Amino acid sequence: MIFEKFGKKRESAPPHQATPTDDSVSISRRNFLKKTGLFISGAVVGEHESEKFLKKIFKVPSAEVSPKEAVKIMPHKEKHVSAHSPEALSEPSPEVSTETSKESSPLDAYSFLDGQIHPVAIPTGELAGNTFSDLYAMYLGMPNGTVVPETLHVDFKENLATLWRKKFNLPARSHDERVEREQLQFLEEHHNLMNLAEYVYRSYDAKSPNTMTLEEYRNDVVGAVEKSRKVFVDTLPLVPTSASEDGVFSKDKISLISKMGESLTADTLMSLSFTELMPLDKGSANAQVFGFLLRNAGVDFIDRIPSVYDMLESFGPYQITPDALSPKSAGSWATQVLSALPLGFMPWNVDELLRGKENIAAYTLAMLNIAQFIGTRNSAQLKCLSEVMHTLPSTQRAKAVLSFVAAAHHRPHEAYDAFDAFIWSMYVERAHSFREEDILRHIPTKDLREYTGKALANYRFLASGASVNNST
Structure with missing residues (x-):
């Protein structure tokens, strides 16, 4: 992925889809980028991006919601909005206590954790008969190491949710109190990433995808x-x-x-x-x-495919992160080049990559x-x-x-x-x-x-x- 940023890598995680890791022999990527002016502070970008995602997901003015208060926000419990529809992004979001209860939980705001599957049958054509593992299997919603059938019963919306849960090493929601405690702890520590995942997940409409050859x-x-x-x-x-x-x-x-x-x-x-x-x-x-x-x-x-094997804020075909798009180091060369481009030509945050x-x-x-x-x-x-x-x-x-x-x-x-x-x-x-x-x-x-x-x-x-x- 482009320009490492946002959160730390999990030591137990396997290698990223493709991204090699730095070693102690060569100058680290971060140090080199700082030296050349291509690296910028992640803290500023992270907070800026978080506020954008909060505003888009929950329709709350960003000035009223700090990233640290993200766990207090959730959609109204009385009216359920399907995560399969674009309307999910416009649901009102009153504040609730971070205390868990039988009626509500901060986790209710994160539908990608639900694990609900609504499969449809799709002919697999040339893929039939292949044995797929790893990310191939995850993209298709198949068990690891299984043979692709002639007809695949698949829910791509849930496949996307599974990829984000895999990134965070989180199971789907259940009645297990231990699982809920783990998810709440992760939410408290990584609310920006959780908000990003929910925004990306909800904005995908599996019923009307933009298909092409x-x-x-x-x-x-x-x-x-x-x-x-x-x-x-x-x-x-x-x-x-x-x-x-x-x-x-x-x-x-x-x-x-x-x-x-x-x-x-x-x-x-x-x-x-x-x-x-x-x-x-x-x-x-x-x-x-x-x-x-x-x-x-x-x-x-x-x-919307996330970088599965790290804790960076990146997704999509090139796994681009905010650092690549919003260089903020005063006077840096990258800043001067990107600022000289025509207004609106280059996206300045990862949200615009979905456009x-x-x-x-x-x-x-x-x-x-x-x-x-x-x-x-x-x-x-x-x-x-x-x-x-x-x-x-x-x-x-x-x-x-x-x-x-x-x-x-x-x-x-x-x-x-x-x-x-x-x-x-x-x-x-x-x-x-x-x-x-x-x-x-x-x-x-x-x-x-x-x-x-x-x-x-x-x-x-x-x-x-x-x-x-x-x-x-």
């Missing part, structure tokens, strides 16, 4: 990429090359940024999404499951890393980079740029050093092509190397065009 989804991404590329490149003359320099981007640097940006395509972004959401490096299986979800659960389901801006955000954040990298290289490094980028065939250049973006997605410092080493080796050898292992071997840590390799595997499948045949 994989190819239709790809076309939407193509449109976002083309729009974002022009806007970003047009903005570069307005900002300095880095947070520590006053100089603006030269025409040569802008040309090189644009050259690398041309290799950021819809297939690039989709491969990053597959890498974030899917558990394996099998492009074909990932495309099949992703396509099935698009056609049956809708793109709005994918837009169709996730692809614009993902492309823009990837371009930020490319521009930051080029803006901080010396003249000799830029000469090598320019020659290699202009020498490589388009397919090879696309893989090189993807590997950089995928690694920088999580650890910019390590990605920048690895890409420098790769470019130098290509320049010295006057190479016109490379194997994937030639670029992966420059990434020193195993988990980031595996993550980048997984992104390349997904890209290899998507770029082959095979996914189009499986998109209907």
